[in-house]
Amino acid sequence: MKYKIIDLFSGAGGLTLGFTDPRFCGGFECIYSIDNDSAAVKTHNANFGEHSLCTNIEDWLAKKPVIPETDLVIGGPPCQGFSLLNKKRHGDERRVLWEPFMDVVEQSKAKIFVIENVDGLLKSAEFDKIQKRAQKNGFTVQAGILNSANYGAPQTRRRTIIVGWKSNSILHPISFPPQQTHSAPDTSDNLPDWLTVHRAIGDLPEPVGTEIRKCNPPLDLHFGRNPTPMSLERYKTIPPGGNRFDLQKNAPHITPQCWIRKKSGGTDLFGRLWWNRPSVTIRTEFFKPEKGRYLHPEKHRPITHREAARLMGFPDDFIFYGSKTEIARQIGNAVPPPLAGAIAREIKAVLDASQIAVA
Template structure:
């Protein structure tokens, strides 16, 4: 067995990156230190990986001399993306878009010769992206940046995210992007077709109750909600796969919210039903609210459950979440899909091995 490749997982959330690296890549990665500002997420991380995650603000931790940063091979993580998100594009300079600075400080202190950063695609080409790449270059790193679609790597979800890879020893552009393993059906290629909603959740029975249950997975997180009568009527008014708020307006204008009627452009996924034969759309932190996106079950008259969302993110059923329903939903929606993380891990391992053989 080769020596472990030691990693730090920053802004780690529940641990989507570490699941991919440690559990799904088939390679000897080991997270030895992690951090998240959310205590519930840190508890989930420690439940699955052992007591390596320190909860708290990373800036404060870096100021504390009693908190040493261990020496590692790789630093990875996804600084909070609100500063770049399309949902926040009118807010101007957002201090949360600067959290790459403590990330790179951890890279420096840890002696890591590789780093991997995840964020929303809007990061690419931004001023912060340029500043980050300049900082990495001044530290001796060669950088690759690009956007990847999770469905191309076996995740049953069309989530698109930006990744930045830095290496002190080789040009990461020789190893990235990872070769795709899945593709949109009908594409002229020999790789497998995208995994679909049916692939991910068709085996699950209808959900029971409205609370987390103390039973074995996957049914522990497979619970429903108590919709209002008006919400239930809205679900019934759009029974076919792929329907959305525009179909609701045509079928039942009397129960369509006025704000949706006034909204004449954009937002076609709001109050949308999923399709069985396509991947899910991006799972966000409030996936249990169908007014927030395409989160209605393909045929049952309800939003998707926490278990279904976790499967769309490619979390194994054996992964254990802890916290309230809202906190677990936040952990699921904020995570890097583990199967996408595993594809990234395999390429980083090749980079690491290439440096060792030089």
């Protein structure tokens, strides 16, 4: 028997993949998902079956749809309202999209819910509201900030995870945080070291062309860009592990004046990834080195879409649909499937135990 999940704000389906794919957990099936990004919905349908709907969740709920009963509701309400990158986050309407999420939890009679968001959510007033509403409806809530590198993703992505379960349906508490599968080097816990950038992308050849290629993965998304001579010259000045400060030191004549005037902050801008570490957080514009530490560890170029997908933890056989920009957005907004799988394994264990007890 497979447990049923509804994925809200599903994007490409990183959370769904972690729950449904045996390489991460398995034992779950997605029966419904919603997102307002049409390309992401096409991706989700291609990988998990034709049950993803492209719509605004509040418009959808206003039509009073018949919501199927499910075991879990999972999802990541848009995080920009909590992000420190959003300087106008106070009053951002995206802060309250957890409310329709909880509406679906209640109407679907879900026993468990999982919310993923940026680390800033945990210290926000919104988290307190989520917790109070969940507790009012009979849920026990656990929450914390998890680092995806601790769960087998080659990326140090820190995210708030909130897990709630109904104690009258789930006989045992869900173990939280999930048991780590990896740890930082030199940690005396006998776990394997964090996966590195080299292990994730070191086998890939040089990218070809600048467009999505009509060939088998992984090379379909392994394409480059056409940098200007100025950009290429800038890339060449960045040493292994370096960043914009090295550009300023080595080639001030081609360093943007705004960076020269800004003496502090932004240490990842125009930075190179390290071969022997996990990557930094992969965001939606990973193909722009001016946005973060997205230069290849040694080549004079930013990372490719395939490299970004691997650093997120997506297997090569996961199918992405859309334009270059749309696929980049799907990758950068995703939950790393290995992290999702770790959460799924803990949930499956208590669901299995509850089924055995009932039988």
